[in-house]
Amino acid sequence: xxxxxxxxxxxxxxxxxxxxxxxxxxxxxxxxxxxxxxxxxxxxxxxxxxxxxxxxxxxxxxxxxxxxxxxxxxxxxxxxxxxxxxxxxxxxxxxxxxxxxxxxxxxxxxxxxxxxxxxxxxxxxxxxxxxxxxxxxxxxxxxxxxxxxxxxxxxxxxxxxxxxxxxxxxxxxxxxxxxxxxxxxxxxxxxxxxxxxxxxxxxxxxxxxxxxxxxxxxxxxxxxxxxxxxxxxxxxxxxxxxxxxxxxxxxxxxxxxxxxxxxxxxxxxxxxxxxxxxxxxxxxxxxxxxxxxxxxxxxxxxxxxxxxxxxxxxxxxxxxxxxxxxxxxxxxxxxxxxxxxxxxxxxxxxxxxxxxxxxxxxxxxxxxxxxxxxxxxxxxxxxxxxxxxxxxxx
Numbered sequence: 317x318x319x320x321x322x323x324x325x326x327x328x329x330x331x332x333x334x335x336x337x338x339x340x341x342x343x344x345x346x347x348x349x350x351x352x353x354x355x356x357x358x359x360x361x362x363x364x365x366x367x368x369x370x371x372x373x374x375x376x377x378x379x380x381x382x383x384x385x386x387x388x389x390x391x392x393x394x395x396x397x398x399x400x401x402x403x404x405x406x407x408x409x410x411x412x413x414x415x416x417x418x419x420x421x422x423x424x425x426x427x428x429x430x431x432x433x434x435x436x437x438x439x440x441x442x443x444x445x446x447x448x449x450x451x452x453x454x455x456x457x458x459x460x461x462x463x464x465x466x467x468x469x470x471x472x473x474x475x476x477x478x479x480x481x482x483x484x485x486x487x488x489x490x491x492x493x494x495x496x497x498x499x500x501x502x503x504x505x506x507x508x509x510x511x512x513x514x515x516x517x518x519x520x521x522x523x524x525x526x527x528x529x530x531x532x533x534x535x536x537x538x539x540x541x542x543x544x545x546x547x548x549x550x551x552x553x554x555x556x557x558x559x560x561x562x563x564x565x566x567x568x569x570x571x572x573x574x575x576x577x578x579x580x581x582x583x584x585x586x587x588x589x590x591x592x593x594x595x596x597x598x599x600x601x602x603x604x605x606x607x608x609x610x611x612x613x614x615x616x617x618x619x620x621x622x623x624x625x626x627x628x629x630x631x632x633x634x635x636x637x638x639x640x641x642x643x644x645x646x647x648x649x650x651x652x653x654x655x656x657x658x659x660x661x662x663x664x665x666x667x668x669x670x671x672x673x674x675x676x677x678x679x680x681x682x683x684x685x686x687x688x689x690x691x692x693x694x695x696x697x698x699x700x701x702x703x704x705x706x707x708x709x710x
Contacts, residue, residue, distance in 0.1 A: 321617075322621075322628070324613065325621040325626055325628050325629050325632065328613050328615075328617050328618050328632050329628050329629070329632035331614055332615070332639075333635055335614070336635045336642075338505060338508070339501075339504050339639035339643055341510075342504040342507070342509045342510075342643075343642045343643055343645070343646040345510060346504060346567065347482060347567045347568055348474060349568075350466040350570055350573060351466050351469055351470070352462070353462070354462055354465040354469040355386065356387075357389075359389065360390075360391075360444055360448060360449070361389065361391075361449045361451060362390075362444055362447040362450050362451065363381055363392045364393050364440060364452050364453070365393065365439070365452075365455055366432050366452075366455070367397060367403050367455040368396075368398065368403070368431060368435075368684050369401045369403060369684055369685075370399070370455035370456070371399070371402050371403045371406045373456045374403060374410075374455040374456075376458040377453065377455055377456070377458055378407055378411060380459040380463075381459065381464075382410075382411070384461060384463070384464045384465065385465065387465050390464065391417075391418065392417045393418050393419075393442060393443060394407050394417070394418070394420065395420045395421070395436075395439050396419055396420065396421045397421075397422070397432075397434075397435050398423070398425070404419050420439065420442055422434070422435070425686070428545060430545065430546065430548060430550060431683075431684075433542075433544060433545045433547060436452055437540060437542045439452075440535065447532065448531065449529060450530040450535055451464060451527075451529050452530070453527045454525070454527070456576050456577060457483060459574050460573035460574065462573065463570065467479055467529045467568060468529060470566060471529050471531065471566055476531070476565060477530070477531045477558065477564050478523070478530050478531070478534055478535075478558050478565050478566065479530075479565075479566040479568055480524050480527075480555070480565065481524065481526075481528060481529070481568045481570035481574060482503075482524055482568065482570055482571060482647065483570050483574040483575055483576055484572075484574065484576075484647065485497070485576060485649070486576065487650065488580070489580065489582075491581060492577075492585070493650060493654055494654075494664050495585050495589075495661065495665065496578065496579075496585075497643075497644065497654065497661060498661055498662075498664075499524075500644075500647040500649060501639065503522070504643045507520070508520075509522070512565060512567075513564070513567055517565065519556075519559050521553075521554070521557070521559040521565075522567065523551045523552065523558070525550065525551030526576055527574055527576075528551075534558070537561050537563065538554070538557045539557050548595050549592040549595050552596065569647075575648075585668070588683070589671075590672040590681060591681055591682070592672070592688075593671075594669065594672035594675075601673075608666055611666060612662070612666060614632070614636070615659055615662040616659055616662055616666075617629070617632075618632025618633050618636070619633040619636075633659065637655050637658050641655045
C-alpha cells in the first residue's frame with residue numbers, strides 16, 4: 317500500500333508540474349489585453365442584463381454603464397425576472413429618465429427554460445434591430461468607464477464572434493477568499509487558452525458567465541440562449557455551442573476594468589455553487605466526478621504525503637502554491653497568505669461539489685426561490701415581454 321501511495325504521489329507531482337507550466341503560459345499569454353484608451357465605437361451596442369432580486373446589487377452596474385465613454389450608440393436593457401424586491405424600481409430610479417435604459421419583464425417562467433437562459437434570450441430578442449454587438453453582463457458586476465469600448469474593440473481587432481472577459485472577483489470574507497479564486501485558477505491551470513482561441517480549436521468552449529460580448533450574427537449562428545435553454549450551467553453550455561458552430565473565441569483579461577462580488581457569505585457560496593456544480597463543465601455529471609477525483613489526486617494527496625515526510629509530496633504542494641501565486645498576480649486575487657492554503661481551497665471546492673450532487677439527488681437544488689432542475693426543452697421558444705414605454709424607457 318505504501319508503494320502504491322508513493323507512486324500516486326509521484327504521478328500527482330509530475331502532473332502538478334505540467335499544470336504549473338500551463339498556468340505560467342496562460343497567466344502571461346493566455347488572455348488578450350484590453351486597450352487602456354480604446355477608440356470610439358461607431359456600432360450600435362446593446363448591453364443586456366438579466367436580473368432577479370438584485371435590488372441591493374444592481375445600482376453600481378447601472379451607474380457605471382451610464383458613465384461609459386466612447387460608446388455614443390448604446391442601449392441598456394434590463395430583464396426583471398419576477399423580482400420581489402423592487403429591482404425594476406431601483407433601475408428606474410438610478411437611470412432617472414435616461415432614454416438609453418429600458419426595463420423588460422416576462423412574467424412566470426415557462427416550462428422548458430432556466431431563469432437566466434430565458435432572460436438572456438428575451439433581452440437579445442428585444443435588442444435594437446440596428447445593434448450588431450450584444451454585451452451580456454450580470455447584475456453584480458461593476459465596469460470601468462472604458463470597459464465596453466475596450467471589449468468591443470478587442471472583439472473586432474481579433475476578428476472574434478465571442479469575447480469572454482475575465483473580471484476581478486472581489487473576495488472580502490474568509491469564505492470568499494478561500495473559495496472564489498478557484499474559478500480563475502481552474503481555467504488558467506487546466507485549459508489551453510491560446511489553443512481554444514485559434515482556428516485549431518478542438519471544440520472546447522470557454523465562457524465566463526459574468527461578462528461576455530457577442531457579435532450578433534455569431535450569436536444567432538450558435539443558437540444563442542434559446543439553444544441552451546435547459547442548461548443549468550448556461551455559460552458552459554453556450555460556450556460549447558459556440559465552439560461547435562465554428563466561431564472564433566477571444567479571451568480577454570478585464571480585471572483592470574471590471575469587477576464583481578458574486579457571493580458575500582459562506583451560505584451564499586454554498587447555495588450558489590450547489591446550484592450548478594454537479595453538472596458544471598458541459599452539463600455533465602460524469603465529467604464533474606472525474607474532475608473532482610483529479611483535483612483530489614493532484615492537490616490533496618501531495619500535501620498529505622508531505623505531512624508524513626515525503627519530499628515528493630512537498631514538491632507537489634509547492635507546485636500547486638506556485639500556480640496559485642502566478643494566476644493571482646495577473647487576475648487581481650490576493651496572493652499571500654491565501655496561496656499557501658491552496659489544498660484547503662481544493663477541499664472546499666470538493667465539499668461544495670458533493671453538496672451539489674447530494675441536493676441534485678434529492679431534487680432540492682434551488683436558486684433565488686426557484687427549484688433548479690434539468691428540464692425538457694419547450695416546443696415554443698417565444699415568450700411574452702412587457703417593457704417600459706418609449707421613448708424614455710423608464
